[in-house]
Structure formats: structure tokens, C-alpha cells
Amino acid sequence: MKGFARRLAGQLARGLVMVWVVLTFTFVIISIMPGDPVRAEYENLLQQGYSPEQAEAQAAMLHRFRPTGSVFEQYVDYVGSLLRFDLGQSLYSRVDVATVLADAAKWTVIPVLLGTVLSFGLGVVVGVYAAIKRSSKLGDMLTMSGSLLRGIPDFVVGLLLASIFATLWPILPRQGAVNILYEPWTVEYVLSLGYHAILPVATYTISAYGGFILAMKSSVVTVLGDDFILAAELRGMKRSIIFRYIARNAILPLFTVFALSVAAVFSGAIFIERIFNYPGLGMLLIDSIGRRDITVMAGALLLITVAVIIANIVADLFYSVIDPRIRRAGDRV
Amino acid sequence: MTLATAAHAPEGGTTAPAVRIRDLTVVYKTPAGELPAVSEIDMDLPAGTITGLVGESGSGKSTLALSLLNAVQPPGRISSGTVEIDGLGDVVPLQGDKLRRVRGGQIGYVFQAAQNSLNPLKTVGKQLLDLGRSHDVDDLRALVSEAKELLGRMGLDGARVLDSYQHELSGGMRQRVGIMLALVLNAHVVVLDEPTTALDMITQANILEIIRNIHAERGLTTLVITHDIGVVAEVADQLAVMYGGRIVERGPVRSVLGEPRHPYTQGLIRAIPRLTGDIDQARALPGRPPTLGTIPERGCVFRDRCELRMSVCDTVEPVLERHADQLVACHAVAGQEPDGGAPTDDGQEQT
Numbered sequence: 001m002k003g004f005a006r007r008l009a010g011q012l013a014r015g016l017v018m019v020w021v022v023l024t025f026t027f028v029i030i031s032i033m034p035g036d037p038v039r040a041e042y043e044n045l046l047q048q049g050y051s052p053e054q055a056e057a058q059a060a061m062l063h064r065f066r067p068t069g070s071v072f073e074q075y076v077d078y079v080g081s082l083l084r085f086d087l088g089q090s091l092y093s094r095v096d097v098a099t100v101l102a103d104a105a106k107w108t109v110i111p112v113l114l115g116t117v118l119s120f121g122l123g124v125v126v127g128v129y130a131a132i133k134r135s136s137k138l139g140d141m142l143t144m145s146g147s148l149l150r151g152i153p154d155f156v157v158g159l160l161l162a163s164i165f166a167t168l169w170p171i172l173p174r175q176g177a178v179n180i181l182y183e184p185w186t187v188e189y190v191l192s193l194g195y196h197a198i199l200p201v202a203t204y205t206i207s208a209y210g211g212f213i214l215a216m217k218s219s220v221v222t223v224l225g226d227d228f229i230l231a232a233e234l235r236g237m238k239r240s241i242i243f244r245y246i247a248r249n250a251i252l253p254l255f256t257v258f259a260l261s262v263a264a265v266f267s268g269a270i271f272i273e274r275i276f277n278y279p280g281l282g283m284l285l286i287d288s289i290g291r292r293d294i295t296v297m298a299g300a301l302l303l304i305t306v307a308v309i310i311a312n313i314v315a316d317l318f319y320s321v322i323d324p325r326i327r328r329a330g331d332r333v
Numbered sequence: 334m335t336l337a338t339a340a341h342a343p344e345g346g347t348t349a350p351a352v353r354i355r356d357l358t359v360v361y362k363t364p365a366g367e368l369p370a371v372s373e374i375d376m377d378l379p380a381g382t383i384t385g386l387v388g389e390s391g392s393g394k395s396t397l398a399l400s401l402l403n404a405v406q407p408p409g410r411i412s413s414g415t416v417e418i419d420g421l422g423d424v425v426p427l428q429g430d431k432l433r434r435v436r437g438g439q440i441g442y443v444f445q446a447a448q449n450s451l452n453p454l455k456t457v458g459k460q461l462l463d464l465g466r467s468h469d470v471d472d473l474r475a476l477v478s479e480a481k482e483l484l485g486r487m488g489l490d491g492a493r494v495l496d497s498y499q500h501e502l503s504g505g506m507r508q509r510v511g512i513m514l515a516l517v518l519n520a521h522v523v524v525l526d527e528p529t530t531a532l533d534m535i536t537q538a539n540i541l542e543i544i545r546n547i548h549a550e551r552g553l554t555t556l557v558i559t560h561d562i563g564v565v566a567e568v569a570d571q572l573a574v575m576y577g578g579r580i581v582e583r584g585p586v587r588s589v590l591g592e593p594r595h596p597y598t599q600g601l602i603r604a605i606p607r608l609t610g611d612i613d614q615a616r617a618l619p620g621r622p623p624t625l626g627t628i629p630e631r632g633c634v635f636r637d638r639c640e641l642r643m644s645v646c647d648t649v650e651p652v653l654e655r656h657a658d659q660l661v662a663c664h665a666v667a668g669q670e671p672d673g674g675a676p677t678d679d680g681q682e683q684t
């Protein structure tokens with residue numbers, strides 16, 4: 001597994017560099033934000049009668065760096081507290097940013113993953129079918145549906161679904177994630193959760209689906225033309241076995257597509273959640289910008305980036321675990 | 334029309350079946366309609382012999398070979414003819430599961446060397462087990478040891494090869510794995526399509542020796558396809574020369590190579606320094622072989638490149654006729670030697 005370890009190390013190093021770039025970026029935003037919010041907070045506290053030391057400590061707790069330090073000192077403070085997973089406090093609610101993020105994250109991560117996985121399953125099956133039937137009308141239609149759907153931006157899909165199923169023909173809710181009148185984890189509560197999740201999840205599913213169909217179709221068509229498939233046929237292999245050969249070889253490149261889709265759907269969630277007033281990270285990011293709640297904004301940005309990076313790393317490593325050409329590269333000659 | 338060649342029976346009696354191809358035509362669907370890649374071919378693979386099939390790329394060799402397994406790929410199809418194999422009957426009408434069992438079970442097919450005939454995601458051993466399960470082999474352990482033995486005989490470490498993925502094997506090793514997979518179920522008819530193409534010279538020689546040895550040991554009926562006439566010179570007993578979807582000359586290897594009669598065979602041999610023995614005299618065959626769309630419908634398929642072309646060649650297609658040991662399809666040869674010509678001094682030699 002030497003090759004695998006090397007690959008993992010490389011991926012982690014690249015991921016860390018990207019995280020570092022983003023956190024530096026959020027730091028720059030916070031420190032150059034018009035009106036210097038840290039400084040403003042500090043002066044505000046001074047005016048309220050705090051001593052300079054108290055005011056400084058208080059402001060530092062919010063922002064994780066001292067308002068009076070040099071830029072370099074502030075940066076060191078900032079990175080240091082991030083390393084301790086201390087993201088400061090919300091300027092708006094004074095709750096720990098970490099808590100705010102964790103609350104919001106579950107409303108994004110679960111529906112996004114659910115939507116992408118559903119879409120993956122659907123797209124793979126339909127893609128295989130479109131590949132096998134590629135010289136028939138039905139195959140053409142399936143492929144075209146894929147190209148069409150891929151061309152529609154995800155927020156348009158969201159708006160369309162919202163106007164059809166929540167406005168024109170109001171059978172589905174577009175407000176929030178659950179009916180808050182229900183007691184948590186009762187049957188009604190769980191049903192209400194699912195009910196509220198339908199539109200966002202459907203949006204994620206539909207917007208990722210076109211990409212999966214097209215990728216799977218072209219992958220299957222490529223594998224079908226590979227020599228080893230004909231060779232297996234000429235050796236009299238059973239159809240079911242040949243089908244498995246095709247499926248496994250064709251699905252491999254799809255994991256990259258999957259990672260890219262998770263990342264894309266994740267970033268798309270910023271607008272989709274807004275459409276459905278769904279309380280995830282995207283809503284949080286937009287709300288925090290509206291409230292000038294810079295700590296939360298920076299935290300949400302950082303978390304979204306890290307999630308996207310992790311999605312990519314996981315997919316790449318997954319790919320290398322199931323593809324022996326990569327997994328065993330370097331193990332033997 | 335049959336060629337009277339009593340084949341050598343392999344030592345210890347023969348289990349090898351003979352193969353009789355009759356009037357075989359295979360067409361491919363093209364924008365210009367269905368065009369024949371193999372036209373009305375008659376050919377025998379005598380039991381227990383190695384038959385070489387040579388011809389430039391595009392002459393229809395692979396198409397003919399796939400017909401033996403009734404495995405011509407769409408948009409192609411066998412439009413007429415029969416392929417009879419002793420003990421199996423005609424394979425052309427076979428379908429479905431019955432056809433599948435014949436492939437691999439009775440007829441082994443070895444793919445071109447450099448190409449990838451293995452699933453890149455599974456070890457050779459796992460694919461061997463898949464093969465065994467496909468053919469309802471009860472004793473998979475015996476199958477594995479049989480495979481190891483075959484690999485061992487070909488100079489490979491069987492256990493290690495079975496534990497390897499395709500990308501971990503060299504071209505020559507892959508080719509040997511292909512041969513093993515074609516033989517491990519005890520097929521007695523074996524087709525090797527370009528078995529040495531893309532291998533280096535030493536590996537080529539090695540593979541040819543393996544083919545010869547295993548052929549003799551197992552009592553096989555073997556068809557070796559190649560565009561390299563030097564390869565057949567080394568392994569084959571019988572030789573068939575293909576051009577534009579037709580067999581233009583065939584007979585015992587010695588006669589065909591020693592005294593080629595068809596202008597195309599002569600050109601092929603002249604083009605090879607190894608055989609003429611003189612590099613300076615080797616000269617490439619001028620012109621290019623026809624493609625499906627440019628094969629003439631009437632007359633001789635070779636006439637555009639032929640120095641002996643006559644007016645009859647434009648209108649009448651020459652049929653295979655006997656000349657001493659060989660069958661030759663050429664008007665010029667027919668004119669010169671109507672009775673089969675002068676006897677050759679090795680006229681009685683068959684292999």
C-alpha cells in the first residue's frame with residue numbers, strides 16, 4: 001500500500017494548502033471589511049465603560065484576534081484559534097460560531113448527500129440504459145434529457161419546482177425544514193422533516209442528474225468497445241459476469257464526477273436553500289452577510305470550502321482504492 | 334474442392350477435430366450497403382494441424398477467424414455458408430447459451446498480443462474462476478492447478494501470474510495468459526489472431542515455440558493468423574493466403590513458400606528479407622490492399638496490383654484450382670500450367 005500512502009499524503013498536503021489559502025482569505029476579509037468591525041466593536045465596548053484590557057479581551061473573544069495588535073499578530077492569533085477549532089462568536093447572537101455552523105450544517109450536508117446519491121443511482125442506471133440503447137430513439141431521448149437538464153442552472157430548477165409544487169399547485173412546503181409545532185422525534189415530526197426536505201432534495205437530484213447520465217453513458221460506451229469485453233465474450237463468459245465487468249469498469253470514472261457533483265451541489269445549496277428557506281449553511285451564509293455577522297460568514301465560508309475539498313479528496317482516494325492500476329502502482333514492478 | 338492433405342496425427346492418437354468452412358460469406362453493413370469482408374470461402378483446418386492464415390491488414394483474416402466462433406460483431410453478420418466442426422456440427426446456426434458454451438469450451442480464441450484481453454480491475458486468477466463458473470466447472474481447484482501447470486509450461490510462475498493484474502504483466506506474459514485461458518477448459522480447436530504482433534523478437538520466437546509445443550502435446554487443431562509470413566513459416570503445416578476477402582492460394586507450407594504461384598503470394602514473400610535471404614532483393618509489395626468499399630465486384634480482386642494482369646482478369650473471377658500441392662486462384666497460373674505443372678521435388682512432403 002505504499003502507493004496509496006503516498007497518494008493520501010499528497011492529497012492531504014494539497015488540501016491543507018487550499019484550506020490555508022481560504023482561511024487567509026477570510027482573515028483578509030475580516031480585517032479589511034469597511035469600518036473595521038473588530039475595531040468598531042472595541043471602541044463600542046470602550047464607550048460602554050469597559051477598561052481597554054476588558055474591551056480588548058471581549059473583542060478578541062468575538063473575532064479571535066486583538067483589535068490593537070499588528071496585522072501579523074492578528075493573523076497569528078486567528079490561525080492559532082482556528083487550530084483549536086475556536087471560530088469565535090456570532091456578532092449577531094453571541095452564540096459560538098461552531099455551534100451555529102453545526103446546527104446549520106446538518107440541514108445542508110444530509111439533503112445534499114441524499115440528493116447527490118439519489119441522482120447518482122438514477123443517473124447511473126439510466127446512463128447504462130442509454131448506452132445500451134444508444135442506437136434507438138429511446139436511447140437518444142434519454143441522452144437528450146441529460147444534456148438538457150445539465151444545461152439548466154440549479155437555482156432555475158429550484159425556482160421552477162417551487163413555483164409548480166409550492167405556488168401553482170401547493171402540495172409541498174417551501175418554508176423551513178420542519179413544522180416546529182411538532183415535538184422532536186415523534187412520528188409527525190419525522191414525517192414533517194421528510195415532507196419539507198422533498199423540494200430541496202428533488203432540486204439537488206435533478207440538477208446533478210444530467211451530468212451523471214451523460215458521464216455514465218459515455219463511460220459505458222467506452223467500456224463496451226474495450227477489447228476485454230469481446231475477449232470475455234469469446235471465452236464464453238456468462239452474460240451476468242460480463243455485465244459486472246462492464247459495470248465496474250464503467251462506474252470507476254464516475255466517482256470523480258460524483259465528487260465534483262457533491263462540490264457543485266454544495267455550492268449550489270447557497271441559492272437553493274434561499275429559495276426554500278431551508279436553514280442550512282447557504283441560508284446561514286446569506287443571512288450572515290445581510291446582518292454583517294462577519295464571524296459567522298467567515299466560518300460558513302471556511303466550512304463550505306473544507307467540505308468541498310474533503311469531498312474531492314475522499315473521491316480521489318476512493319477511486320484509488322477500487323482501481324488496482326492506481327492502488328497497486330509502485331507496490332511491485 | 335478439398336485439399337488432399339493427410340495431416341500428421343499428433344503423438345498418442347488424436348482428439349483433434351477437423352474444421353470445414355464452406356461457401357462462407359460475411360458482410361458488414363456500411364453506408365453503401367452490406368459489403369462482403371469474406372467472400373464465399375472454402376477452407377479446411379485438417380485435424381491436428383497448424384494452419385497459417387496470412388494476408389495484409391484488412392484482408393478479412395479476423396472476420397474469418399471470428400466466424401469460427403460465430404462471433405462476427407455487429408454491424409457484421411455471416412450471410413451464408415457453414416462452419417462445421419467435428420463433434421459440434423455447424424456453428425453458424427448456434428445461438429444463446431449453446432453458442433456461449435462452445436466458445437471457450439470447445440474453441441479457444443487468443444486475442445492479439447498488445448491488446449488488452451483481460452479485465453483491468455480483476456486479477457488473472459479471479460478471471461480464471463469467472464471462466465470456470467461460466468462453464469460450470471465443478472472442481473475450481475483443479476482448474477486453478479491446470480492453469481498453473483499451463484503457465485508453468487510456458488515458463489511463467491503460475492501462482493504469481495494468477496495473483497497479478499493485467500497492468501502488472503508484460504506483453505509476452507499477457508499473451509501467454511491469453512493462451513492459457515483459451516486452453517484451460519480443454520478446447521481442441523484454437524484460433525490465435527496475430528499472436529506475436531507488437532511483441533519483441535525474442536518474445537515472438539518464444540511464443541511461437543510455445544504454440545508449437547502445446548499444439549503437439551495437446552493434440553489441437555490450430556489456426557494462426559498473421560500478416561507476417563515469417564511467423565507461419567515457423568509454425569504452420571498448412572498455409573492459406575488471403576486477399577480482399579478471398580483465399581487466393583493455399584496448400585502445405587513448404588510448397589506455398591517454396592514455390593509460390595499466385596502473384597500476391599510471390600509479392601508477399603519477396604517483401605521479406607528473412608525468407609529471400611537477401612536484404613537487397615527484398616522489396617515491398619507496391620500499392621495498397623483494398624478496403625471493403627474498393628474490392629471489385631467482378632474479376633480478380635488483386636488485379637490493380639498485379640503485374641500479370643490480363644483482360645480476362647477484369648471480368649472473370651478466378652477460382653481456386655489445383656497446381657501440384659497447392660490450390661491457386663489466378664488466370665495467369667491456370668494458363669501456364671493447366672495440369673498442375675511440373676512436380677516439385679518435395680512433392681510428397683506434407684508438413
Ligand SMILES: Nc1ncnc2c1ncn2[C@@H]1O[C@H](COP(=O)(O)OP(=O)(O)O)[C@@H](O)[C@H]1O
Nearest residue numbers: 361370389390391392393394395396408624625
Ligand atoms: N465493424 C466493422 N464495420 C465495418 N467494416 C469492418 C468492421 N470490421 C472490419 N471491417 C472491414 O472488414 C475488412 C476485413 O477486416 P478484418 O477482418 O479485421 O481484416 P484483417 O484481420 O485481415 O486485418 C476490412 O476492410 C475492414 O475495414
Ligand code: SF4
Nearest residue numbers: 633636639646663664
Ligand atoms: S487473376 Fe489476373 S489479376 Fe488476378 S492475380 Fe492472376 S493474373 Fe493477376
Ligand SMILES: [Mg+2]
Nearest residue numbers: 394395396526
Ligand atoms: Mg485482424
